[in-house]
Amino acid sequence: xxxxxxxxxxxxxxxxxxxxxxxxxxxxxxxxxxxxxxxxxxxxxxxxxxxxxxxxxxxxxxxxxxxxxxxxxxxxxxxxxxxxxxxxxxxxxxxxxxxxxxxxxxxxxxxxxxxxxxxxxxxxxx
Amino acid sequence: xxxxxxxxxxxxxxxxxxxxxxxxxxxxxxxxxxxxxxxxxxxxxxxxxxxxxxxxxxxxxxxxxxxxxxxxxxxxxxxxxxxxxxxxxxxxxxxxxxxxxxxxxxxxxxxxxxxxxxxxxxxxxxxxxxxxxxxxxxxxxxxxxxxxxxxxxxxxxxxxxxxxxxxxxxxxxxxxxxxxxxxxxxxxxxxxxxxxxxxxxxxxxxxxxxxxxxxxxxxxxxxxxxxxxxxxxxxxxxxxxxxxxxxxxxxxxxxxxxxxxxxxxxxxxxxxxxxxxxxxxxxxxxxxxxxxxxxxxxxx
Numbered sequence: 001x002x003x004x005x006x007x008x009x010x011x012x013x014x015x016x017x018x019x020x021x022x023x024x025x026x027x028x029x030x031x032x033x034x035x036x037x038x039x040x041x042x043x044x045x046x047x048x049x050x051x052x053x054x055x056x057x058x059x060x061x062x063x064x065x066x067x068x069x070x071x072x073x074x075x076x077x078x079x080x081x082x083x084x085x086x087x088x089x090x091x092x093x094x095x096x097x098x099x100x101x102x103x104x105x106x107x108x109x110x111x112x113x114x115x116x117x118x119x120x121x122x123x124x125x126x
Numbered sequence: 127x128x129x130x131x132x133x134x135x136x137x138x139x140x141x142x143x144x145x146x147x148x149x150x151x152x153x154x155x156x157x158x159x160x161x162x163x164x165x166x167x168x169x170x171x172x173x174x175x176x177x178x179x180x181x182x183x184x185x186x187x188x189x190x191x192x193x194x195x196x197x198x199x200x201x202x203x204x205x206x207x208x209x210x211x212x213x214x215x216x217x218x219x220x221x222x223x224x225x226x227x228x229x230x231x232x233x234x235x236x237x238x239x240x241x242x243x244x245x246x247x248x249x250x251x252x253x254x255x256x257x258x259x260x261x262x263x264x265x266x267x268x269x270x271x272x273x274x275x276x277x278x279x280x281x282x283x284x285x286x287x288x289x290x291x292x293x294x295x296x297x298x299x300x301x302x303x304x305x306x307x308x309x310x311x312x313x314x315x316x317x318x319x320x321x322x323x324x325x326x327x328x329x330x331x332x333x334x335x336x337x338x339x340x341x342x343x344x345x346x347x348x349x350x351x352x353x354x355x356x357x358x359x360x361x362x363x364x365x366x367x368x369x370x371x372x373x374x375x376x377x378x379x380x381x382x383x384x385x386x387x388x389x390x391x392x393x394x395x396x397x398x399x400x401x402x403x404x405x406x407x408x409x410x411x412x413x414x415x416x417x418x419x420x421x422x423x424x425x426x
Contacts, residue, residue, distance in 0.1 A: 031194060033207035058204060098204040098227050101211035 003093035006063040015069035019052040024117040028109040035061050039109045047076050060099040064106045067091050081114055154189050154198050158252055165317045167192040168252040169213035171200050178243025180229055200247055212249050222250040255280045256319055256404055261335045262326035263290035269393035271296050277397055284310050311338045321346040321400050333359045340372040346403045348380035360421055
């Protein structure tokens with residue numbers, strides 16, 4: 001049902017936890033299924049130095065969040081801004097039809113995070 | 127056999143008799159009508175096919191509004207979240223979509239999709255009738271109103287002359303307003319997908335209306351007149367301080383190129399262009415010039 005990569009990230013999540021010194025933090029929620037994802041980053045020199053997530057929801061949400069948080073760490077803001085749902089799904093491997101919305105949710109969190117960063121610390125943007 | 131009683135939400139399924147009674151607290155059909163009347167968008171999801179056990183029933187419906195709120199259900203959980211996400215894309219893209227789900231996942235992972243059945247859900251856009259605002263109540267506007275009404279547009283007519291802005295002249299219009307153009311604009315709450323056609327008694331009024339209309343959110347903005355008149359009007363407004371970029375979406379001369387001469391033929395040409403915009407069709411080859419193209423070609 002789930003790829004080995006999904007199950008691996010679910011059972012051994014990377015970059016999970018809080019980031020008290022975050023430069024930007026967002027919380028997104030799916031109002032229908034109740035999934036919740038918090039994404040936070042520390043940025044310096046226009047590069048994401050640290051990323052952390054906390055999530056409450058299904059297996060694919062946990063895995064997608066873990067994969068995304070791992071993906072963006074070390075990337076420039078510009079590189080991070082170019083990540084879309086299709087790219088995330090390439091990283092996660094195939095998801096069941098009923099779970100693709102979690103990838104959309106993770107990307108939505110990333111977009112909101114970058115918007116928040118650009119308004120709170122414009123100099124960090126690029 | 128299924129019966130719908132629009133009173134209380136989701137009640138019972140009497141499977142023994144093969145007769146299913148479905149109650150709704152909020153009548154989903156009334157909500158669709160209310161949504162469309164208020165000019166808002168939505169998407170309606172309907173379970174069209176069921177095989178095996180699912181946490182809902184065939185024909186169950188969920189309406190997703192453009193603000194993300196929902197009424198009704200297609201079973202809840204991950205499936206409903208997926209349908210909600212798809213519904214938002216369907217209302218944006220204005221294209222229906224069929225989704226299929228397998229609820230026979232491994233219970234060990236506890237995602238809730240363990241009922242064992244499969245289901246198909248059809249998600250269709252619920253869109254308001256587009257509104258056409260006709261500025262000017264002359265014979266060309268009369269013809270446009272008739273053709274546009276037949277094509278599904280809701281007609282609103284504005285003219286500063288009571289004799290022209292009348293119910294007798296525009297029986298198909300939703301609203302007919304006899305008022306000065308400058309005082310009407312602040313009162314208009316135009317939806318972003320509205321269609322504006324400027325066709326007043328003369329070029330001075332066309333210009334005044336255009337100066338107000340270019341600042342409005344509109345899916346379609348057109349003005350009657352020859353290329354020479356369009357250029358003169360735009361140049362004059364630019365001298366008054368309007369930026370040329372404001373004319374980027376102005377379709378003028380209006381309509382597609384079919385050699386239209388009479389008011390009725392012009393109406394067909396203009397409404398054809400409006401339909402193409404509504405249906406996202408590329409009509410670059412047959413559309414008349416856009417004002418900005420004209421300005422650019424002649425060095426403004």
